[in-house]
Amino acid sequence: MHAAAEVADHTGLELDKNRLLALYREMLLIRRTEEQLARSYQKGDIPGACHTYVGQEAVAVGVCARLRRDDVVFSTHRGHGHALAKGVPPREVMAELFGRATGCSRGRGGSMHLFSPEVGLMGTTGIVGPNILQATGAGYSFRLLKNARVSVGFFGDGAVNNGAFHEGLNLAAIWDLPVLYVCENNLYATEVAFGAATRNTDVAERARGYGMAGVAVDGNDVLAVAAAAEEAVRRARAGDGPTLLECRTYRTRPHAEGMRDGGYRTPAEVDDWKRRDPIAALRARLLGSGTADEEEFAAVDAEITAIVADALRFATDSPYPDPATATAHIYSDG
Ligand SMILES: Cc1ncc(C[n+]2csc(CCOP(=O)(O)OP(=O)(O)O)c2C)c(N)n1
Known part of the structure; x- marks a missing residue:
């Protein structure tokens, strides 16, 4: 009780032990999956x-923990974490990255085209910005249908000077659309520092310009993200309009696997952010408050290791799509 109260005091969230451990588990699933994908990439698989998404796990997990299955997510080029947090099975994510027919996009999309509308993952995309408009459009349809569903657009700091950001947020504000605009501000767009791309690096503050709610949180604190998302989701479902949620975070691996990572940031900066690791932070907090013990964390760690190993086996053993079906799924039947 004491431990839960401590956590609630800090975040305003009432989360029991199982839900706190579930947040840890989800973040670890993303981390271990990404680490495996990085190794597989290096092998040429x-x-x-x-x-x-290594380093940013608290954002996807904190936001998606407050969503229902029928709420929708429009993701980015850095979308494996969003897919897993929204509920795409690890086997299907891994198999898609391997280009196999059992992947969530039947092996036709790969990393930047993960789709699983069954669980509300409406797609990752290689184009920076337009998913903001897609999220806005989904919010508009939910508003017309009066179904109290919520739409989420994740995007990086690299998208906020794109015209789509302005058009999407402005429309959502004037029509009170049920949308969460989640900016994962990891300080760089590829190798360009955010401060070199804009005079105003305070993303949340831009919300005022659109007349909508704007909140900035520590994006490496999953409980802070979840608390902010809870409030934004409540606002959206109540018909009280959209929210711009800026999550300040950091990616600790290079922009993309296989890229070098020097020149635009220092090893000391990367090390500093590694010390602010969102997964280690939650673990330390739950241990410190007596909410969970080492044995319980060891059990979660073992479970995740097994899930990722199973996903890798599944992907490796799965067939490639049949070349004879190359033109299938290109046009909709109706
Ligand atoms: C419209 C468009 N312009 C440029 C690119 C090339 N590009 C790919 S990723 C990227 C940086 C994106 O940075 P950010 O949105 O901050 O996301 P992060 O990679 O930091 O997660 C750019 C410019 C693109 N994919 N689409």
């Missing part, structure tokens, strides 16, 4: 680009 993954065709195409592979942008990992």
Whole structure:
């Protein structure tokens, strides 16, 4: 009780032990999956680009923990974490990256085209910005249908000077659309520092310009993200309009696997952010408050290791799509 109260005091969230451990588990699932994907990429097993989400796990997990299955997510080129957090099975994510027919996009999309509408993952995309408009459009349809569903657009700091950001947020504000705009501000767009791309690096503050709610949180604190998302989701479902949620975070691996990582940031900066690791932070907090013990964390760690190993086996053993079906799924039947 004491431990839960401590956590609640800090975040305003009432989360019991099981839900706290579930947040840890989800973040670890993303981390271990990404680490495996990085190794597989280095071995040449993954065709195409592979942008990992290592360091940013608290954002996807904190936001998606407050969503329902029928709420929708429009993701980015860095979308494996969003897919897993929204509920795409690890086997299907891994198999898609391997280009196999059992992947969530039947092996036709790869890393930047993960789709699983069954669980509300409406797609990752290689184009920076337009998913903001897609999220806005989904919010508009939910508003018209009056179904109290919520739409989420994740994007990086690299998208906020794109015209789509302005158009999407402005429309959502004037029509009170049920949308969460989640900016994962990891300080760089590829190798360009955010401060070199804008005079105003305070993303959340831009919300005022659109007349909508804007909140900035520590994006490496999953409980802070979840608390902010809870409030934004409540606002959206109540018909009280959209929220711009800026999560300040950092990616600790290169922009994409296979890219070098020097020149635009220092090893000391990367090390500093590694010390602010979101997974280690939650673990330390739950141990410190007596909410969970080492044995319980060891059990979660073992479970995740097994899940990722199973996903890798599944991907490796799965067939490639039949070349004879190359033109299938290109046009909708109706
Ligand atoms: C419209 C468009 N312009 C440029 C690119 C090339 N590009 C790919 S990723 C990227 C940086 C994106 O940075 P950010 O949005 O901050 O996301 P992060 O990679 O930091 O997660 C750019 C410019 C693109 N994919 N789409």
